[in-house]
Amino acid sequence: DIQMTQSPSTLSASVGDRVTITCRASQSIRSSLAWYQQRPGNAPKLLIYQVSSLESGVPSRFSGSESGTEFTLTISSLQPDDVATYYCHQYNSYPWTFGQGTKVEI
Amino acid sequence: EVQLVESGGGLVQPGRSLRLSCTTSGLSFSNYEMNWVRQAPGKGLEWISNISTSGSRTQYADSVKGRFTISRDNAKNSVFLQISGLRVDDTAFYYCATGGSCPGGGCPDAAYFQYWGQGIPVIVSS
Numbered sequence: 001d002i003q004m005t006q007s008p009s010t011l012s013a014s015v016g017d018r019v020t021i022t023c024r025a026s027q028s029i030r031s032s033l034a035w036y037q038q039r040p041g042n043a044p045k046l047l048i049y050q051v052s053s054l055e056s057g058v059p060s061r062f063s064g065s066e067s068g069t070e071f072t073l074t075i076s077s078l079q080p081d082d083v084a085t086y087y088c089h090q091y092n093s094y095p096w097t098f099g100q101g102t103k104v105e106i
Numbered sequence: 107e108v109q110l111v112e113s114g115g116g117l118v119q120p121g122r123s124l125r126l127s128c129t130t131s132g133l134s135f136s137n138y139e140m141n142w143v144r145q146a147p148g149k150g151l152e153w154i155s156n157i158s159t160s161g162s163r164t165q166y167a168d169s170v171k172g173r174f175t176i177s178r179d180n181a182k183n184s185v186f187l188q189i190s191g192l193r194v195d196d197t198a199f200y201y202c203a204t205g206g207s208c209p210g211g212g213c214p215d216a217a218y219f220q221y222w223g224q225g226i227p228v229i230v231s232s
Contacts, residue, residue, distance in 0.1 A: 031215075032215070038151075043223065044203075044219070044222055046218060046221075046222075049218040050215060055220070087151055089151075089153075091214075091217035092214075094156075095153060095167045095168065096153040098150055098151045098153070101151075
């Protein structure tokens, strides 16, 4: 199984800060990487797919990038609405797997 | 507006069976692969099953293989999860989720989870 190691597990930042979350795959997953946001008490929501494609309706302050098997979600200017847990997800090979999540606090 | 609504969850005793349903609206259901993802209390997300657009191909996580069966009815815009031999560690919120749009099927680059239901709790306890 492909392991997705996500860091940090918790992140505390201020409004307006640039925030970066990293996910490292245990082997190549090509560009089959998505990011989700889960606000407390809610279902997950797709933010980014295929590493860097922004889902329709998602604010442009969210972006994704890759370097080999390391993938990054960046929030360019953190907003109060961004308080949530963020998960990466590889869909290159079964079983599809998630990172363990990063809780973002303000 | 795309909507996915799960039903069929609840409190069940260990060893019993349950059938979860997910009814969709606002999308061309037969163009989407469907998935079930679960989340144990206070834990992260776990993908558990996928079904192709036609229903001819299914995949399962090892943790549920042989106990869970996914199926779909494209005429009713619905996907199902039959769960048997429930265990205490199956306790979780269960979400149905679509893949990306894939008319005709066979779109590995569209295997992310685009639309999600609100989830339904399954509690396994004696």
